[in-house]
Structure formats: C-alpha cells, structure tokens
Amino acid sequence: MGSESELVRGDPGQANGVESDRLEPQKGMNTVTRPRILVVGAGFAGVECVQRLERKLAPDEADVTLVTPFAYQLYLPLLPQVASGVLTPQSIAISLRRSRKYRTRILPGGAIGVDLKAKVCVVRTITDKIVNEHYDYIVLAPGSVTRTFDIPGLTDNAFGMKTLAEAAYIRDHVISQLDLADASDDPAERAARLQFVVVGGGYAGTETAACLQRLTHAAVQRYPRLDPGLIKWHLIDIAPRLMPELGEKLGRSAQEILKRRGVDVSLGVSIDKAGPEEVTFTDGRVVPTHTLIWTAGVVASPLIGTLGAETVKGRLAVTAEMCLPGHDGVFALGDSAAVPDLAKGQEGAVCPPTAQHAMRQGRKVADNVMAALRGQPLQPYKHKDLGLVVDLGGKDAVSKPLGVELRGLPAQAVARGYHWSALRTNVAKTRVMTNWLLNAVAGDDFVRTGFQARKPATLKDFEFTDTYLTPEQVRARVAGEALDQP
Incomplete structure (x- = not known):
C-alpha cells in the first residue's frame, strides 16, 4: 500500500492510547x-485532513491527535x-492502523463537548472514562446522525442504516424473518x-430497498414452503420524487426499476406511528411488519450544539475557508458544517453533505491549518460537483456524472467505478472488487451469523446521541479541571 493512502496508529509513547504523556498546560499558558492539532471524527473529511497533515507537516512542526471511537474509516455509500x-463488513471498514509512520495519536473515544474559550475538547473514551484534550488547533469533522x-x-x-453494526444487524434480521416465516x-x-x-427516498433509502429486495427475492427460492408473492417491500417518502437531486428523468427511471421488481413506492407519505408488529402510514394504511428501516x-x-456557536439548519456556520468566525484555530467541515458553496455562485448556498465534498474539504482544511500554523494566508474551498451515482444492485443503476x-x-x-476509485487503500479496493466478482x-449467500441477535439494534441504540x-x-468540567491544577 502506498504511503499516500495510509493513516497512522497511536503513538506507542501514549499511556494506554488515551492519556497524553505530555505536560498539560497551566490555565492561560501553553507549555x-x-x-497541538486535534481532529475530531474519522469520516471522509477527518481522514483526508489527517492524511494530508501527515504528508505535509515537518516531523517536529506539530503534534496530531485523531479522536474516533473506531480505528477505521467507514465507506458509507457502500453500506447497503x-x-x-x-460486500463483507471488513471490505468497507478501512483500517487507520496500517501506516509505517506512527505520527498521529488515535484517541479511542467520542468527543462529547468543546469549550472554545478554554480550547478543550471533552472526550468519552471507549471505556467510558471522560478526559479533557487540550488543543491549539481543532478540526471539527464529527459527521452526522440519523434525523x-x-x-x-x-x-x-x-432500524437505522448509518453504522456498520446496523448494516450487519439488518442483514441478519431480514434473513431471520424468512426463517421465522418459514417456521410459522x-x-x-x-x-x-x-x-x-x-x-426515505434519498440515496441511502433507495439503495437499501433495492439491494435488500434483491436479497429476499433470491433467498426465497431456498424456502419451498414460502410463497414468493408474500414478500413485499415498501419504500415511502414525504417528497414528491425519489432522489430529486438526480433530476426528474433519472428519478423516474429509478422508481420504474423498483416497481418492476415489485417494490411498492409511495411518495408524499410518511410514518404516523411505529409499533413492534405494524406501521401506520400518514395516508391511513396499516402495514403488518416486523421490519422498519x-x-x-x-x-x-x-x-x-455543545459549542454555543451560530448554526445554519443545525450545521456550524463557517467561512469559505472553513474557519469558525471569532475563534482562532477552529475549523469545521463535512456534514456538520455549512460550508459556503462558491462554485454555485448563489448567495447563501452551502455544500451538500456528500462524501465528494467532505474529502476535498478535508484536504483544503489541512492546508489551511498548516497555513495558520505558519502565518500564511488561508484559501477558500471551491469545488464543482462531479455528479451522482446510485447503485440499485445487479445490472440496475442510474448515474449522472458531469451532468x-x-x-x-x-x-x-460508472457507479461502481467511482466507488472503487474512491476507496482509500489498495487492500480495500482488492477486497471490494473480489466481493463484487464473487457475488456476480x-x-x-443467505447465512445468518446471529452474532448480534440478542442485542438491541434500534435507532436509539447505535448512534449514542x-x-x-x-x-x-462542558464549561463546568473544564473549570473544575483548572481548579484542580496546582
């Protein structure tokens, strides 16, 4: 694997990989x-930022710490x-510990608060210990959660479709419904x-319905007691069209593909009530089901929300350079930041929360952090959208590359070529390509692993909101730490 596509593992000099062995600064001093550069989040934005800092920073120029609960980058578009x-779960969970440089310290946990004035990020580690991480520059790329x-x-x-555990659980759950139906x-x-x-009629929902419908359609052939006609998939969305960003023609094409497969697509409809054994739609229909995704x-x-700073529809309001106004050394990008979309040339336009923008913003933020570190001018982010791809499984897809x-x-x-090229490591590319070829x-396969069968798996259980x-x-905790110092 080339060094450009590698991240780094924790500094062996760190005690337990969590506490820093450097001197903690006294209040108001930097000793x-x-x-210290702190990057929060190991999604597309955070990983791209750390990669570039690894390549461009001089060895003694700064210390870099990455806060993430999992030591891998999840390639989210392939989750369905x-x-x-x-695909196997491992093929899209790209390890952050394959580097030979050992420069960035990975702090295994999640950031749960930031005190911008004190320059402290509060982190809950994977052992539930809460620690204060001091920084001079912070890059906020914590991503998003399910709305x-x-x-x-x-x-x-x-059930949600935002984490690797959710995707693995849903596969087991769907296959188990066939097993239980066959036994009943x-x-x-x-x-x-x-x-x-x-x-949800966006990319995630449409691809999820399409891919899982193919799974059940193929699997039911192995259940001679089951009538294939009983399997029904419903895709609903309150919007008038599927994936409106694709345009009316392609959205309609995707809808026709799903209908041809037997998926019931209902637009202008949402959920009124969700029970363990039935779902009520807003149009009054009651659907008996054990599976709501x-x-x-x-x-x-x-x-x-812990920053107390201005937001735009929940996303942090930042400049075109991805800086937080009024706070030196604070950068934000990706799904959690309302980065102005200069390529559109429209007042108030912000970049959509896509992997394409997050990756490029990550590289630009790294350049701006280094520029701030070196006393150089910062550069604005500007990128023209390259298009959209939607993989519906098998030979079906709709794409809009470059319009x-x-x-x-x-x-x-185009869809699979784009995803394959966007994978960060050659190991990941090999695994994904091998999985695709083997599946073709x-x-x-219809194996139900059962690893998570007795654990909770609903929306409230995976994202820890x-x-x-x-x-x-946050301020009380940071103030308490300052009082404890001699």
Missing part, C-alpha cells in the same frame, strides 16, 4: 513544545451492499414477517 451481503422526528414508537422500533403455521404472522418498510435524512452531530444521464449497465459501471459468479454534554456542563 508544550509543539502546537453490506446489508444485502454483496428523526417525534413519531410515536419510531426510535424504539425502527400462522398465515397472519407469516405475511407480517415477509413485509418490509423503508422510509428509517433512512429519512441526517442532521449534524450533536457535538455542534450526463446514464441508466443500466453504463450507469452501473456465485450469487448471494444521548451521550453529549450541554455547553454549561
């Missing part, structure tokens, strides 16, 4: 010998293919277990 079993609404039963009964002699239970509801958009990480509308195999080639030749501190709690 360390090198500036993990849920459907086309939910105050719908009765939603967070208790719906109750026609009503059998019918309920073979109905599946996906909420919620993919109705994302919102910025709750970490942004050119494609369908079928050409669109599939040998077909799907209740672990963040309030701004007042």
Whole structure:
C-alpha cells in the first residue's frame, strides 16, 4: 500500500492510547513544545485532513491527535451492499492502523463537548472514562446522525442504516424473518414477517430497498414452503420524487426499476406511528411488519450544539475557508458544517453533505491549518460537483456524472467505478472488487451469523446521541479541571 493512502496508529509513547504523556498546560499558558492539532471524527473529511497533515507537516512542526471511537474509516455509500451481503463488513471498514509512520495519536473515544474559550475538547473514551484534550488547533469533522422526528414508537422500533453494526444487524434480521416465516403455521404472522418498510427516498433509502429486495427475492427460492408473492417491500417518502437531486428523468427511471421488481413506492407519505408488529402510514394504511428501516435524512452531530456557536439548519456556520468566525484555530467541515458553496455562485448556498465534498474539504482544511500554523494566508474551498451515482444492485443503476444521464449497465459501471476509485487503500479496493466478482459468479449467500441477535439494534441504540454534554456542563468540567491544577 502506498504511503499516500495510509493513516497512522497511536503513538506507542501514549499511556494506554488515551492519556497524553505530555505536560498539560497551566490555565492561560501553553507549555508544550509543539502546537497541538486535534481532529475530531474519522469520516471522509477527518481522514483526508489527517492524511494530508501527515504528508505535509515537518516531523517536529506539530503534534496530531485523531479522536474516533473506531480505528477505521467507514465507506458509507457502500453500506447497503453490506446489508444485502454483496460486500463483507471488513471490505468497507478501512483500517487507520496500517501506516509505517506512527505520527498521529488515535484517541479511542467520542468527543462529547468543546469549550472554545478554554480550547478543550471533552472526550468519552471507549471505556467510558471522560478526559479533557487540550488543543491549539481543532478540526471539527464529527459527521452526522440519523434525523428523526417525534413519531410515536419510531426510535424504539425502527432500524437505522448509518453504522456498520446496523448494516450487519439488518442483514441478519431480514434473513431471520424468512426463517421465522418459514417456521410459522400462522398465515397472519407469516405475511407480517415477509413485509418490509423503508422510509426515505434519498440515496441511502433507495439503495437499501433495492439491494435488500434483491436479497429476499433470491433467498426465497431456498424456502419451498414460502410463497414468493408474500414478500413485499415498501419504500415511502414525504417528497414528491425519489432522489430529486438526480433530476426528474433519472428519478423516474429509478422508481420504474423498483416497481418492476415489485417494490411498492409511495411518495408524499410518511410514518404516523411505529409499533413492534405494524406501521401506520400518514395516508391511513396499516402495514403488518416486523421490519422498519428509517433512512429519512441526517442532521449534524450533536457535538455542534455543545459549542454555543451560530448554526445554519443545525450545521456550524463557517467561512469559505472553513474557519469558525471569532475563534482562532477552529475549523469545521463535512456534514456538520455549512460550508459556503462558491462554485454555485448563489448567495447563501452551502455544500451538500456528500462524501465528494467532505474529502476535498478535508484536504483544503489541512492546508489551511498548516497555513495558520505558519502565518500564511488561508484559501477558500471551491469545488464543482462531479455528479451522482446510485447503485440499485445487479445490472440496475442510474448515474449522472458531469451532468450526463446514464441508466443500466453504463450507469452501473460508472457507479461502481467511482466507488472503487474512491476507496482509500489498495487492500480495500482488492477486497471490494473480489466481493463484487464473487457475488456476480456465485450469487448471494443467505447465512445468518446471529452474532448480534440478542442485542438491541434500534435507532436509539447505535448512534449514542444521548451521550453529549450541554455547553454549561462542558464549561463546568473544564473549570473544575483548572481548579484542580496546582
């Protein structure tokens, strides 16, 4: 693997990989010998930023720390293919510990609060210990969480599609519904277990419904007691069109593909109530089901709310250089930042929360952090969108690269080619390509691992949105630390 596509592992000089062995600064003083750069989040934005800092910083120019609960970068666009079993989980979980440089310290935990005035980030480690991490420069790339609404039963009964664990769990769950339906002699239970509801007509929801429908369609052939006609997939969205960013023609093409496969697409509809064994739509329909997958958009990480800074629709308001106004050394990007979209030339336009923008913003932020470190001028972020790709599984896809509308195999080639080229390491590329080829030749597997079968897996269980501190709690904790110092 080339050094350009590698990240780094924790500094062996760090005690337990969590506490820093450097001297902690006294209040109002900086006693360390090198500036401290803290990067929060190991998504597309955070990883690209750290990679560039690794390559461009002189060895003694700064210390770099990456805060992340998992020592891998998740290639999120391919998550539906993990849920459907086309790809293995390991193939899109790209390790951050494959470097030979050992420069960046990985702090295993999640940032739960930031005190901008004291320049302290509060981190809950994976052992639930809370530590204060001091910084001179901070890059906020905590990403986003699933957007939910105050719908009765939603967070208790719906599954999400935002983490690797959720995708793996959903695969087991869907296959288990076939097993349980096959074992049941109750026609009503059998019918309920073979109905599946996906909420969200964006890329995640459409690809999830498409990929999992293919899985169940292939799997049911191995269940001679089950009537394939009983399997019903519902894709619903409150918007009038699927994936409106693709344009009316391609959105309609995707909808026709799904309908041809037997997926019931309902637009202008949402969920009114979610129960453990049925879902009520806003148009009054009641669907008996044990599977509700919620993919109705994302919102910025709750970490942004701990800063007490200005936001735009929940995303941190930053300049075109991705700096937080009024706070030196604070940068924000990716899904959690409202970065002005200069390429559109429209007042108030911000970059959409896509991997394409996050990766390029990560590199630009790294350049601006180094420029600030060296007393040089910062440069604005500007990037023209290259287009969108949607993989519907098999030979079906719709894509719009550089404004050119494609369908079928050409669109599939573009979609998979783009995802393959965007993977960060050669190891990941090899694994993904091997999985694709094996699936194309040998077909799907229908193994239910059962690893997580007895663990909770609904929306409220995976994203830990209740672990963040309030701004007042952050300030109180930092103030308490200062009082404890001699």
